[in-house]
Amino acid sequence: MKYLLLTISIWFSLTSLGNAQELKSPNKNFNMSFSLLDDGTPTYHLNYKGKEVIKQSKLGLELKEEPSFLNDFSILKTNNTTFNETWKPVWGEVENIRNNYNELAVTLQQKETNRKIIIRFRLFNTGLGFRYEFPEQDKLTYFTIKEERTEFAMTGDHTAFWIPGDYDTQEYDYTKSKLSEIRGIFESAYTPNTSQTQFSNTGVQTSLMMKSEDGLYINLHEAALINYACMHLNLDDKNMVFQSWLTPGANGDKGHMQAPCASPWRTVMASDDAREILNSKITLNLNEPCKIEDTSWIKPVKYVGVWWEMITGKSSWSYTNDFPSVQLGVTDYKNATPNKTHAANTKHVKEYIDFAAKHGFDAVLVEGWNEGWEDWFGHSKDYVFDFVTPYPDFDVEAIHNYAKSKGIKMMMHHETSGSTRNYERHMDKAYQFMKDHGYDAVKSGYVGDILPRGDYHYSQWTNNHYQYALEKAADYQIMVNAHEAVRPTGISRTYPNLIGNESARGTEYQAFGGNAPNHVTILPFTRLIGGPMDYTPGIFEMDIEKLNPDNHSHVNATIANQLALYVTMYSPLQMAADLPENYNRFLDAFQFIKDVAIDWSKSKYLEAEPGDYITVARKAKGTNNWFVGNVNGLEKRNSKIKLDFLEKGKKYTATIYADAADADYKTNPQAYKISTKTVTSKSTLKLKSARGGGYAISLIEK
Structure with a gap:
């Protein structure tokens, strides 16, 4: 696999205001600030296009049998870079992935213990990733995590699509509710499984999808889960603050660590367009490049x-x-x-x-x-x-x-x-x-x-x-x-x-x-x-x-x-x-x-609303052919899609596999109709999707 490094610039969007540090995304849509509270507690804050996504939230870890990484910090130094590369996945939704972010690495020193910790932030055009790093040092070698105390403070009582927090399974239907409603309906969302362990009646799993009242889509997750426990989120529903909740081991400890080491990345994606959440590549970009030298045997x-x-x-x-x-x-x-x-x-x-x-x-x-x-x-x-x-x-x-x-x-x-x-x-x-x-x-x-x-x-x-x-x-x-x-x-x-x-x-x-x-x-x-x-x-x-x-x-x-x-x-x-x-x-x-x-060279998310519908167009790798899929939720829906993603000047045969007029997931699920027509990049298709229905289209170049 070849990685093309386009630019590595020393320019950065960072300002220092006292102990406050600010970072902007490459497109300037996101603004993140880092600061220490009076007691030395690290915090971060995130805005998108001037809207608050994450209110000031605390960072840190509680350790077992020794002073914790929660407060008493001072900023020892900061380091900032801009990174921009394009890399090729072995397989994927697209042929090339751009990895572009501005980075702030804050080295903190704890006054009482002299231990050091680095909190590294990467701000992309679609959101934020950050993690804890524990450098090699005399004052810190082996340590045990009692709990990670990362916070995600919400700005309101968002609508969430969630499944119960569980140490053993994710095999649940999603529940749509306000954050304030999770506690009251938690038991009804918790269905039997062969192995399951809940920890709180406000605990949920990532990736957590939410939507604010003013139309902001927010997603919380993690990336590069290596040598660490899986993160859940436990909600303080009085203050609308999520706190990380790690999966324990058999003895109750949340992690046994040896410096130098790092936590997984914690991710926050946000947009006023749901399609941008689906299109984001933050999770992949926060992982290390391919470690397999010969990938020719890996095939879809x-x-x-x-x-x-x-x-x-x-x-x-x-x-x-x-x-x-x-x-x-x-x-x-x-x-x-x-x-x-x-x-x-x-x-x-x-x-x-x-x-x-x-x-x-x-x-x-x-x-x-x-x-x-x-x-x-x-x-x-x-x-x-x-x-x-x-x-x-x-x-x-x-x-x-x-x-x-x-x-x-x-x-x-x-x-x-x-x-x-x-x-x-x-x-x-x-x-x-x-x-x-x-x-x-x-x-x-x-x-x-x-x-x-x-x-x-x-x-x-x-x-x-x-x-x-x-x-x-x-x-x-x-x-x-x-x-x-x-x-x-x-x-x-x-x-x-x-x-x-x-x-x-x-x-x-x-x-x-x-x-x-x-x-x-x-x-x-x-x-x-x-x-x-x-x-x-x-x-x-x-x-x-x-x-x-x-x-x-x-x-x-x-x-x-x-x-x-x-x-x-x-x-x-x-x-x-x-x-x-x-x-x-x-x-x-x-x-x-x-x-x-x-396997695909391009993917276009045409329509999207979580819980309601998704329409995607993808171009087959190595061809000029496209395929479109639409899945629909609980209500019948009319869909209108432009085919402007097709190559201009070319004609395509569209074979449309659609729900019949009387199709319904419950009463008439096998009712479908197939039609063909010639289309171009100027064409528009109007289609109907039944309850629990959708449509599929193949677009083959003539």
């Missing part, structure tokens, strides 16, 4: 698999019903009676390989292929899987050879059931097994409580495990799609083999009772701020009873909405999640999934 993937039939209950992960419990290496699977519902069998997987090859997909994912699924969950069991031993009905070698003959890659599945130690114990052997059998990508899972017992999914220790797995995978040239792991924070810039995460409520919940119809109009403003999601879209049969008579769930979307997700929910890893027989019933609509790109 469009795949199919047996997953949806298992999630709906039509098929099973387990091979047999003979055993009340199993022990790997002891249980006799060869003489067990097959349950006849096991999806990961050689014959059935070959059918998926045939389907993938016929329709131009890249890969097939198979879950439930390995021994241990009869006894994998809920037992605090360490040695659950070995990740290399297949069931008797799954011929790894035969599948590998058959897929290779069809030009299809296989994707491995590693469910750890939260047993991180067991996964690390088997990781090298498992990754080598993958390479030996032609698997270039792995979907890992962390369902259930974390082992070692008492730890959490988002603690410093467990986050280090996820990072270890990612870096180890890079050693074997394996791409990673981690489910139930900590939500991403832009680390895919540094390690682009992280091609996807779940870390939010995905399509699987459509088979567990359903997602809110406007869920996908919120996720790009929240979960996707940190990186792409393996949302697994493309469901065409909304009535789950037709797959499993015992499952009465309903998919809360129209077919047109499901098509649009391939554009609006950006990911270099996209699954056509439904069963082949359902796609065969709607081959004309399925054509869009076959055609749509998964």
